[in-house]
Amino acid sequence: xxxxxxxxxxxxxxxxxxxxxxxxxxxxxxxxxxxxxxxxxxxxxxxxxxxxxxxxxxxxxxxxxxxxxxxxxxxxxxxxxxxxxxxxxxxxxxxxxxxxxxxxxxxx
Numbered sequence: 250x251x252x253x254x255x256x257x258x259x260x261x262x263x264x265x266x267x268x269x270x271x272x273x274x275x276x277x278x279x280x281x282x283x284x285x286x287x288x289x290x291x292x293x294x295x296x297x298x299x300x301x302x303x304x305x306x307x308x309x310x311x312x313x314x315x316x317x318x319x320x321x322x323x324x325x326x327x328x329x330x331x332x333x334x335x336x337x338x339x340x341x342x343x344x345x346x347x348x349x350x351x352x353x354x355x356x357x
Contacts (some may be wrong), residue, residue: 312318 309318
């Protein structure tokens with residue numbers, strides 16, 4: 250083994266690592282379109298429908314008490330973390346393989 254073998258092996262290809270955080274936000278907006286029917290002249294107005302009372306977000310409160318809301322947030326967080334970890338692991342494996350191939354090319 251020559252004395253300068255250590256210096257010769259240092260040919261490392263640099264790979265830039267980019268961490269991407271993917272956050273998907275889905276906002277669904279449902280617009281209720283009430284079509285107004287034109288009243289015929291001889292049609293008398295019937296009984297008016299009672300307006301449904303809204304319960305001021307009580308359902309959401311109930312869900313929060315049962316922990317459903319928190320579970321949803323936690324699931325999203327876990328998914329994001331898993332994606333990031335998998336990306337990082339893939340990048341690390343690729344870098345290690347490249348380094349091994351480049352280093353092993355000389356005297357491996």
